Amino acid sequence: MQPTVPSAAEAAASAAPVADGRIADPALRALRDCVRAADTDRIRLRLRGGGTKDFYGEPAVGEVLDLRALSGIVSYEPTELVITARCGTPLAEVEAALAERRQCLPFEPPHFGPGATVGGMVAAGLSGPRRASAGAVRDYMLGAVLMNAQGELLQFGGQVMKNVAGYDVSRLLAGSLGILGPIVEVSLKVLPVPPAEATVLLPANLRDAIELMNRWGGQPLPISATAWHAGDLGVRFSGARAAVDAAVRRFVEQHGAERVDPAQAASVWSGIREHTDPFFDGEAPLWRLSVPSTAAPFEFPGRQLIEWGGALRWFRTDADAARVREAAATVGGSATLFRARDKGPGVFSPLSAPVLELHRRIKRELDPRGIFNPGRLVAGL
Numbered sequence: 149m150q151p152t153v154p155s156a157a158e159a160a161a162s163a164a165p166v167a168d169g170r171i172a173d174p175a176l177r178a179l180r181d182c183v184r185a186a187d188t189d190r191i192r193l194r195l196r197g198g199g200t201k202d203f204y205g206e207p208a209v210g211e212v213l214d215l216r217a218l219s220g221i222v223s224y225e226p227t228e229l230v231i232t233a234r235c236g237t238p239l240a241e242v243e244a245a246l247a248e249r250r251q252c253l254p255f256e257p258p259h260f261g262p263g264a265t266v267g268g269m270v271a272a273g274l275s276g277p278r279r280a281s282a283g284a285v286r287d288y289m290l291g292a293v294l295m296n297a298q299g300e301l302l303q304f305g306g307q308v309m310k311n312v313a314g315y316d317v318s319r320l321l322a323g324s325l326g327i328l329g330p331i332v333e334v335s336l337k338v339l340p341v342p343p344a345e346a347t348v349l350l351p352a353n354l355r356d357a358i359e360l361m362n363r364w365g366g367q368p369l370p371i372s373a374t375a376w377h378a379g380d381l382g383v384r385f386s387g388a389r390a391a392v393d394a395a396v397r398r399f400v401e402q403h404g405a406e407r408v409d410p411a412q413a414a415s416v417w418s419g420i421r422e423h424t425d426p427f428f429d430g431e432a433p434l435w436r437l438s439v440p441s442t443a444a445p446f447e448f449p450g451r452q453l454i455e456w457g458g459a460l461r462w463f464r465t466d467a468d469a470a471r472v473r474e475a476a477a478t479v480g481g482s483a484t485l486f487r488a489r490d491k492g493p494g495v496f497s498p499l500s501a502p503v504l505e506l507h508r509r510i511k512r513e514l515d516p517r518g519i520f521n522p523g524r525l526v527a528g529l
């Protein structure tokens with residue numbers, strides 16, 4: 149039996165209204181007044197935090213609504229592994245607070261610059277090298293407070309993991325690129341920093357690398373990240389010291405791997421996460437293909453880097469956009485034009501009609517006049 153899909157109205161109705169006392173906060177009151185005025189006058193708003201991800205998504209339009217005034221860690225319970233922060237809070241501030249208690253955001257969100265904020269992290273929905281083993285941003289969303297186009301604060305979820313039926317609207321915000329409204333506040337599950345970590349490097353051609361990564365994915369190995377580029381396959385292990393040391397010995401003995409200096413390894417993974425690695429330099433369009441990890445190599449001109457056990461494939465290529473998208477779709481994946489001077493071909497793969505209609509229904513419920521980040525995610529929304 150197919151599950152019944154809730155209406156957008158039902159999903160929005162599942163939110164708990166936030167007490168009016170919260171609006172006494174000057175920053176929230178200013179945001180509410182601005183949003184209400186824009187909705188009344190049908191002024192399009194471009195929601196913006198630190199601006200480090202302005203390049204991502206379709207071109208932004210409208211008057212800039214700076215959300216950085218909504219800053220600060222609202223609560224942090226290390227013993228409960230939960231942190232709640234406002235949207236304008238610098239991501240570096242959150243990570244520093246977690247690091248003091250040997251905890252972290254497991255999905256390794258990219259910053260793409262020093263001004264990255266919590267709201268931008270959620271709105272972009274991007275994850276780093278640890279995504280394949282730890283999960284994505286949305287998997288750690290416990291709850292969120294959203295402001296709709298009427299200036300009302302709606303609370304979705306809470307601060308604990310629950311396995312109950314309901315409408316998990318908070319997770320819809322991850323990757324929404326702000327089209328549903330300002331993500332005023334978010335509660336996230338965090339995890340302890342792994343007690344040990346090590347990286348090894350081994351030579352492998354492209355086909356062998358894909359086969360090896362998939363084979364290892366089915367084995368009890370503490371792999372937290374993989375990356376292949378130009379004949380070298382990097383593997384990072386994270387977890388208990390004994391497990392990490394045993395994995396390193398096995399790879400050295402069985403695959404001729406070389407253990408990488410910890411400082412160098414940290415630089416490599418940071419370079420991949422933040423796109424400061426030389427691979428990401430260049431003028432050719434940067435494509436991000438999300439595909440089944442077992443998919444055969446794609447034959448595009450240019451350079452490629454593979455992450456997530458074969459499931460994430462980056463290309464710096466001048467290949468025709470239709471060709472790239474068709475190749476990804478053929479294997480059941482999708483292709484995103486991540487960085488490019490010309491976004492004419494469209495940034496994201498087209499949505500199916502049913503999925504597009506769901507997007508429209510939720511957008512109409514929360515932002516009926518379409519003032520929030522119009523067109524940033526999907527044309528017409």
